[in-house]
Amino acid sequence: MEITQILFWFLSVLAVFGALMMVTSKNPVYSVLWLIVVFFAISGHYILLNAQFLAIVNIIVYAGAIMVLFLFVIMLMNLNAETEPQKNKWLKIAGVVAGCSLMLVFVAALRQSDELLKAPVSMGGETGLIKTLGKTLFTDYVLPFEISSVLFLSAMVGAVVIGKKGD
Amino acid sequence: MKSIIDLVYLVPLFPLIGFLINGLGRNYISKSLSGIIGSAAVLASFIVSVLIFNETRAEAFTATTVNLFEFINVAGLNIPFAFQVDQLSALFLLVITGVGFLIHLYSTSYMHEEASHHFARYFAYLNLFVFSMLLLVLGANYLIMFIGWEGVGLCSYLLIGYWFKNNEYGNAARKAFVMNRIGDLGFLLGLFFIIQQFGSLTYTEVFTQASGMFKGDSILVVITLLLFVGATGKSAQIPLYTWLPDAMAGPTPVSALIHAATMVTAGIYMIARSNILYTLAPATQVVVAVVGLATAILAATIAIKQNDIKKVLAYSTVSQLGYMFLGLGVGAYTGAVFHVMTHAFFKALLFLGAGSVIHAMHHEQDIRKMGGLSKKLPITHITFLLGCIAIAGIPPFSGFFSKDEILVHAFAANPVFYIIGLAGALMTAFYMFRLYAMTFKGTFRGTHEQEHHLHESPWQMTVPLVILAFLAVVAGFVGIPELFAADAHRLEHYLAPVFKLSTEAAEVHHVEHSTEYILLAVSLTLIAGSIFFALNRFSKNPETGEPEGFGKVLANKWYVDELYNNIITKPLNGLGVFFNRFVEKSGIDGIVNGVGKGVQWGGRQLRLLQSGQVGSYVLWMVIGILLLFVITIKFL
Amino acid sequence: MSIFFLLLQQELLLTAIIFVLLFVKLSTKQWNSQTVLSFVNILLVVNLAAGFFFKEKGTLFGDMFQTNDLLRFEKNILNLGTLLISLQAYNWLLKHKHAIEFYLLMLSTLLGMFFMLSSSNLLMFYVGLELASIPLAALANFDLDKKRSSEAAMKYIMSSAFASGLLLFGISLIYGMVGSVNFTDIAVAASENPLFLFGFILLIAGFGFKISAVPFHLWTADVYEGAPVAVTSYLSVISKGSMLFVMTSVLSTVFANLLFQWYNIVAVLAVLSMIVGNLFAIRQQNIKRFLAFSSISQVGFILIGMSGANIESHSSVVYFVLVYLFSNLAAFAVINVISEASGKENIDDYKGLYKTNPALTWVLAIALFSLAGIPPTAGFFGKFFLLLGGASKGNYLLIIVAALNMVISLYYYLRIIKAMFMDANETPVEKLAISWSPKISMAVCMAGIVVTGIISGAYEYIYSLLK
DSSP states (O other), X not given: OOHHHHHHHHHHHHHHHHHHHHHHOSSHHHHHHHHHHHHHHHHHHHHHTTOHHHHHHIIIIIIIIIHHHHXXXXXXXXXXXXXXXXXXXXXXXXXXXXXXXXXXXHHHHHHHOGGGGSOOOOOOTTTTSHHHHHXXXXXXXXXXXXXXXXXXXXXXXXXXXXXXXXX | OOOGGGGTTHHHHHHHHHXXXXXXXXXXSOHHHHHHHHHHHHHHHHHHHHHHHHHHTSTTOOOEEEEEEEEEEETTEEEEEXXXXXXXXXXXXXXXXXXXXXXXXXXXXXXXXXXXXXXHHHHHXXXXXXXXXXXXXXXXXXXXXXXXXXXXXXXXXXXXXTXXXXXXXXXXXXHHHHHHHHHHHHHHHHHHHHHHHHSOOBHHHHHHHHHTSOTTOHHHHHHHHHXXXXXXXXXXXXXXXXXXXXXXXXXXXXXXXXXXXXXXXXXXXXXXXXXXXXXTOHHHHHHHHHHHHHHHHHHHHXXXXXXXXXXXXHHHHHHHHHHHHHHHHTXXXXXXXXXXXXXXXXXXHHHHHHHHHHHHTTSOOBGGGOOOTTTTOHHHHHHHHHHHHHHHTOTTSHHHHHHHHHXXXXXXXXXXXXXXXXXXXXXXXXXXXXXXXXXXXXXXXXXXXXXXXOOOOOHHHHHHHHHHHHHHHHGGGGBOOTTTSTTOBHHHXXXXXXXXXXXXXXXXXXXXXXXXXXXXXXXXXXXXXXXXXXHHHHHHSOOOSOOOTHHHHHXXXXXXXXXXXXXXXXXXXXXXXXXXXXXXIIIIIHHHHHSOSSSOHHHHHHHHHHSSHHHHHHHHHHHHHHHHHHHHHXXX | OHHHHHHTXXXXXXXXXXXXXXXXXXXXXXXXXHHHHHHHHHHHHXXXXXXXXXXXXXXXXXXXXXXXXXXHHXXXXXXXXXXXXXXXXXXXXXXXXXXXXHHHHHHHHHHHHHHHHHBOBHHHHHHHHHHHHHHHHHHHTOSTTOHHHHHHHHHHHHHHHHHHHHHHHHHHHHHHHHSOOBHHHHHHHOOOOHHHHHHHHHHHHXXXXXTTOTTSXXXXXXXXXXXXXXXXXXXXIIIHHHHHHHHHHIIIIITGGGHHHXXXXXXXXXXXXXXXXXXXXXXXXXXXXXXXXXHXXXXXXXXXXXXXXXXXXXXXXXXXHHHHHHHHHHHHHHHHHHHHHHOOOBGGGGTTHHHHOHHHHHHHHHHHHHHXXXXXXXXXXXXXXXXXXXXTTTOHHHHHHHXXXXXXXXXXXXXXXXXXXXXXXXXXXOOOOOOHHHHHHHHHHHHHHHHHHHOTHHHXXXXXXXX
């Protein structure tokens, strides 16, 4: 087994385990911390795929900024295990059953696909560098890129309007 | 050459203009003016119709299609907005605008107590109805017929619900509309099948193609059955007849126009128009005949025990419509159309007479509280009596000729049809004279105040009565059977080109003249007997109590309404309640409500994500995806 | 260079308007809100009119952006709807502190829809979709002091995020199988491979969420009820309409190979949507909730048209969306006026409306008749063509179910009409003075209902665009 494969399995197990723990832990602060673990594991995957820039951005933005925001909200609102609303038991069970069935269907579809046997496309070491990414982004994908800026603008406007509610 | 036929668009145009003027200006124009506008519009149409009718009587006349404008023209489907003028549509034009005008005239007096904008609204609806009905009969393809078809349903809805004060009227209106709509479904599906099969909806094309098909072709059976479902809705046949008696909640002239003379005959018109399709589908013909016959009998039995003057007439209408369908079912297309015509005269007469009585009695409709009105309302009395004789089928009144023609054809097709039909005719004579005797004979049974105010109606109401009575008496002479005089059936001669294809395709049943004489003698004796029995029984001892035993079943209309209510309306409502209460309220809202209230607003925001509501959205989405995957795999 | 501007005309104009409004907002001068609103409405009229002047078609940015006559027409329909909604919202916005932000958000979602319509690959489609969804959540929250409104926004953003997640997962699976997000590549590579199908189904689930087809509809009623009326009408007509346009063309072009699979899926969604929408609509008390369920059942009908998978059925969908726009917006115009003046939104409050406000009653009645598909209103022709399109597949069972549902729907539409015309009410809505802007909007809708019905040229025009 090569080192990349070992890393792959390790990161995958870590990501799935982190996600499960995040969903099941009672205390919201723990949930957030587990989510950070998941993000780190996924960033590791990005590095394995030669997407270095993406990996760094993922850690900075998600694991850094957004998660800190989450923690702030949770602490400011003083949410903890006791204030968590009671969930409907049946809904939970139904959710688990439905989720598992979907998983099952997905795995079954995956197994039937011979596509998996094909050789994976390997990317060069250059692929994920900022320079390459920037070039693609500003040539082939310039339109979606620009539209995203409009999206951010309008999201900002929306957030400001909702935030100014008290005035 | 420019002939009057090219101006056929004027016929529906006048009522449309009348509708627009009365509808838009209802707050500005006076009562008498809106009455005049409404009536004049229909009168103008009537004059044009007469001129058109005159053209169509010419020997050399052939069916003409007048193209107005391109309507739909895509993907090989071409549906022009066109009118077809032939003998059948010309005849219907005459009846609709003629009877329509008389009823408009009658309404100007009958509705006089209404406030002025209500009055204008009433005439606006009435004009819109006439417009839709004209569209229905003039259309040169099924789509235009369908638009008129739905249009008359809509107007009927508006007019039944005209008196908004009463909640029951609103429900009756809704019932009528929804039941009609069930029938319309059949029509609509029939249209799709016709498009699939013939690639066109234009009559001439469809019929020419159809006449080349084999008799009994299954696609024809399907099409004709679907169209017949549409006809049962509009023409109040089993199982969709219960709306018509309820529709009597509307003003009486409306009942006369829509629920007796015109709209309810739309189903007959449609089948008569598509006669070739039916002739080539014998299986459907049997269904039509049996349903018609069953309706005729069922409605007649119910009519025997009704005490509301309008309800009796309503069930009688249902029953007479049944006869018309019997006629269509046994291939007596001319007979059915003939009966439509004579029925329009005498039933409109009877309804307007009833309206006159109700007017005099200050909106009392219960015949148990009437009696002895013959002296106070002489014109109404005489005309009503003439109407009763006509519907009972006593020669030489009009009803005799048309009903006899249908029954003779029924005998030729199957003697059992004839016997049941005759039983229905006896009941008709019986309940009509029961109605007559209870209303006009004997002694007055109402209050003193009512008796004091009894008066004959003004001329706007009596003139239409007299004209209709005259027509009810003499209209039969256009169709004298061969039995009495050779070649005297002018209506058959006139309509022959319309039913030409059917006549060629159908096997001719012939009845011997001697047999016909016997049938005639038997039926006349029985009918006369039944009339005398009814007159004797009800003139002196009117039944004023509540019916018992079997009579109660009849008085309650065989409990059909209750049956429908229990098997259709209640489960549907129940399902709605179930979904609302259990799935929505306790399932989803319950979870939300269960969550503690009064927590901080901010906390509430986050909580909403977890409260189960959004969770259940997501759950259903996942289930949906699973479902879609199962479907895809299953059909793979 | 000029072709660039011509092809992107509709998008560029919209972006320009957004930026003008941004500068108006940021300027130090305090504008009178009446002036601002009139100014915006004039800009929207110009925006709508300009769309009719250009005919250029082609692609831009490699394969990122395409436009043609049909897409232009569809965008014009959306422009028209936005203008009508803006007119209806006039009185509400006059009192609102953040009128300009309302337009900023609404027009950016419209821009998102335009790019979504013009997309020729899944990436552009997704970006456009997000631009068309995220600001909508802020819009749903625009009744700032009402809790229901915030709740609606919350529910919308959460379920929308989940649907986007599904969509993205589907897109990534398809990308993984095909190696490209380009529509033409996908069309060639589309196969019955289970993994591909799985991605495809997730994609359809994303579509289903936006058009609120059963069982992806659950957010609809709550969000419609809570959001301000203008936003509800925007959600139910513009947002839904744009998605229907995209779904129809994507299914019939990109996934033409999988016709057999998606035909069954669409048929099942159609039947479920019609039945569930109708059954829930029967018992609703809140009129916005009622219209939410009625719109779900309308989507069921549209899906039947879509299942035909030929040019006729495609044009019937576009035509019906146009008709639906007029009918639904007419209904919402009345609801808006009444809700704005009296705050009443229950069907019981509409009892006896005819006595006090006959004109409004007629507008709502005609709109409901059109939704119920009664001739000669446009709604009838819309349904007629949809069913005709669906019938071309020869699945008559589907048509019969649809026809039955038309009867059920009539039953509950009549309930409102009866309440307005016939039921007595001791405290009816008082007589309302209607200002010019809702009046114009209602007049346009009424004209639309009558004209697009009787003169079926609209359908023929759409058909000719598709050919």
